[in-house]
Amino acid sequence: MKTMKKILFVNACVRPQSRTNVLAKYLLDKLDGQTEELDLGKEDIEPLNLERLEKRDLYISNKDFSDDMFRYAKQFVGADIVVIAAxxxxxxxxxxxxxxxxxxxxxxxxxxxxxxxIPEGLGNVKKVIYVTTAGGPIGEFNLGFDYVKAVCSGLYGIGDIVCHKAEMLDIVGADVEGILKNTMQEIDQVYGV
Ligand SMILES: Cc1cc2nc3c(=O)[nH]c(=O)nc-3n(C[C@H](O)[C@H](O)[C@H](O)COP(=O)(O)O)c2cc1C
Structure with a gap:
């Protein structure tokens, strides 16, 4: 029996009218599988401070991952495809x-x-799709995506990591709809119309 693919949608779009979110939803509609959304705006994830780091290190050394702080890692490794919109x-x-x-x-x-x-990945994730939009040009170094790609590939061992982006959206006189449409057409070419 064929099991349904699990898609994790990590939504880091802050603005309610987010163009990045529009593109991510457009792409998600084309993927085959069951999508679970993690809206980072509603999660309030605290960065590690000394107290949390020491607590976490102790759990890790005991291989005890029952604490709630590990829920994001467990959810991530359980997915087949991760879509990150930022x-x-x-x-x-x-x-x-x-x-x-x-x-x-x-x-x-x-x-x-x-x-x-050497770090070696342990999860199920086969593909990460990163979606972003920028007010100006992103240029040669797409530092947001490049960093996510480095972590997902170098640390988590994921082989297939791609980015779909729309740039120059905040330039005076920009044809915002036209730019977004171009990116949607690029998405169509990859995932079908
Ligand atoms: C806090 C903040 C920082 C930004 N920094 C950049 C930047 O470094 N380079 C750039 O091209 N646009 C920058 N922008 C513009 C956004 O990238 C652009 O408006 C983007 O489309 C916003 O995505 P959204 O519509 O999904 O919210 C910034 C916007 C905000 C609010």
Whole structure:
């Protein structure tokens, strides 16, 4: 029996009228599977401070992942496809994405180190699709996506990581609808009309 693919939609779009969210929803409609949305705006993920780090390290060394702090890592490794939608902020993404990655990067759940000290992925995730929009040009270094790609590939061992983006949306006189439509057409070419 064919099981339904699990799609995790990590939504880091802050504004209610977010163009990034429009593109992500357009793409999600084309994917085959069951989507679970994680709206980072509603999660209030705290970055690690000394207290939380020490607590976490103790759990990790005991291989006890029952605490609620591990829910994001467990949810992540259980997905087949992860779609991350994040606007281009300050040359990367909203800070909550970094807090989320910190919560997901758990040794023993998302990755472990081999005897040679090389990180190796442990999860199910086969593909990560990153969606972003920018007010100006993103340029050669797409620092938001490049960072997510480095973590997902280097730490979590995911092989297929792609980005769909729309740029120059806030330039005076920009044809916002036209730019978004172009990105939608690119999405159509990859995932079908
Ligand atoms: C806090 C903040 C930081 C931003 N930083 C950049 C930036 O570094 N480069 C850029 O091109 N646009 C920047 N922008 C513009 C956004 O990338 C652009 O408006 C984007 O389309 C917003 O996505 P959204 O419509 O999904 O909210 C920034 C916007 C905000 C609110």
């Amino acid at each position: 606007p281009y902020w300050d040359l990367s993404f909203p800070a909550v994405v970094k807090s989320y990655i910190e919560a997901v990067s758990v040794q023993g759940l998302t990755f472990h180190y081999t005897e040679e000290g």
